[in-house]
Amino acid sequence: MNHRLLIALPLAAMLAMPAVAQTTDPSSSPAASTQAAPAAAASTDSATGKAPLAPPSREGFWGRVNPFARKNYVKRQTDPIRDRVNELDDLTAANSKNIKDTDARAQAGIKLASDKADVADQHAVDAGNKATMAQNSAQQVTTRVQTVETVVSNIDQYKASNQTEIRFRPGQTILSKNAKDAIDQMATAVKGQRGYIFEVQGFSSGKGQLAITSSQKMAESVVRYLVLTHEIPVYRIYLVGMGNAPTATDDPKTKHVNGGRVEISLLKNDLEQLSANTGAPVTSADQMQQPK
Numbered sequence: 001m002n003h004r005l006l007i008a009l010p011l012a013a014m015l016a017m018p019a020v021a022q023t024t025d026p027s028s029s030p031a032a033s034t035q036a037a038p039a040a041a042a043s044t045d046s047a048t049g050k051a052p053l054a055p056p057s058r059e060g061f062w063g064r065v066n067p068f069a070r071k072n073y074v075k076r077q078t079d080p081i082r083d084r085v086n087e088l089d090d091l092t093a094a095n096s097k098n099i100k101d102t103d104a105r106a107q108a109g110i111k112l113a114s115d116k117a118d119v120a121d122q123h124a125v126d127a128g129n130k131a132t133m134a135q136n137s138a139q140q141v142t143t144r145v146q147t148v149e150t151v152v153s154n155i156d157q158y159k160a161s162n163q164t165e166i167r168f169r170p171g172q173t174i175l176s177k178n179a180k181d182a183i184d185q186m187a188t189a190v191k192g193q194r195g196y197i198f199e200v201q202g203f204s205s206g207k208g209q210l211a212i213t214s215s216q217k218m219a220e221s222v223v224r225y226l227v228l229t230h231e232i233p234v235y236r237i238y239l240v241g242m243g244n245a246p247t248a249t250d251d252p253k254t255k256h257v258n259g260g261r262v263e264i265s266l267l268k269n270d271l272e273q274l275s276a277n278t279g280a281p282v283t284s285a286d287q288m289q290q291p292k
Contacts, residue, residue, distance in 0.1 A: 158197060158267035162186055166222065168260035170205065173217045175225055183222065186266055187230035198226060198237045199265040205244055216241025218262050 164186060166179040175183070190196050202219030204211045219239050226232040 158269050160265055161196070161268045162189065162266040164264050166262045166264065168218050168262070170259050171214075172260065173214075173221050175221055179222075180225065180229075183225055183264065184230070186264060187226055187232060190232075190266065191230075193268075196236065196266060196268045198223075198232065199263075199267055200237060200239045201263045201265075202239075202241045202260070203244065203263070204241075204260045207244065212241050212243035214260060215243050215262075218260050222262050222264060 164182045166175070166182060186198075200219045200222050202215035202217070202222075204215035204218065206214060216239070219241055223234075223237050223239050226237060227234055
């Protein structure tokens with residue numbers, strides 16, 4: 001009987017220990033519950049927007065020691081952690097995707113801005129080239145205008161370019177072969193040109209009107225040859241019968257000439273230069289120089 005009593009007393013003590021531990025657990029007291037509630041309410045600012053996990057509850061000595069209850073205990077403790085970890089993984093994946101999308105949009109915007117900047121630079125270069133070309137064209141036009149103004153201001157000023165003299169025997173008005181050759185040489189040189197005139201002056205021996213008439217006939221024979229043979233327009237020829245008047249090249253002591261002669265002078269102005277500089281036909285301006 002005493003032997004049974006000795007075995008029952010330790011067994012009763014072991015069974016009473018969990019009850020004593022549960023009654024003395026400070027976390028199960030109302031004061032502890034009131035203190036934990038504000039702490040949990042103040043800690044809801046987390047990545048998941050939920051309150052942090054509460055520490056494991058005290059289940060007493062038997063709940064921690066009992067091997068049959070250990071698996072369920074571990075499951076109860078790890079399930080909330082696993083759920084929170086999964087939520088954090090989802091949030092991390094979503095944040096990574098958002099970051100990649102934002103980076104892709106930023107790169108696309110940077111590339112678009114760079115392309116537009118390159119296009120703007122190219123347009124600026126093209127505009128600069130066009131401005132340079134316009135400036136060069138304006139300078140060329142200004143130079144041509146100045147050249148034209150100079151030529152037009154001197155258009156009525158003819159300068160001697162070539163001169164020849166044809167001799168006639170007394171009373172003769174027919175051109176000799178040598179005379180025709182000399183005229184051919186001068187007329188061929190002006191073929192296709194403009195801005196020129198022929199000045200034909202006839203001189204004859206004798207006195208008075210008879211000398212003037214004779215000198216005019218000799219000059220007319222030269223003009224006739226120029227017009228019929230070389231198709232020189234009549235308006236390009238000035239004919240003067242000088243009679244026996246002395247010329248500037250004659251000796252001062254010689255007052256009259258013996259026999260007859262015709263002086264042919266080729267005079268040119270700057271109209272040909274104007275045509276060469278502008279590249280435009282100037283027939284109308286040339287015709288303004290017709291003798292009246």
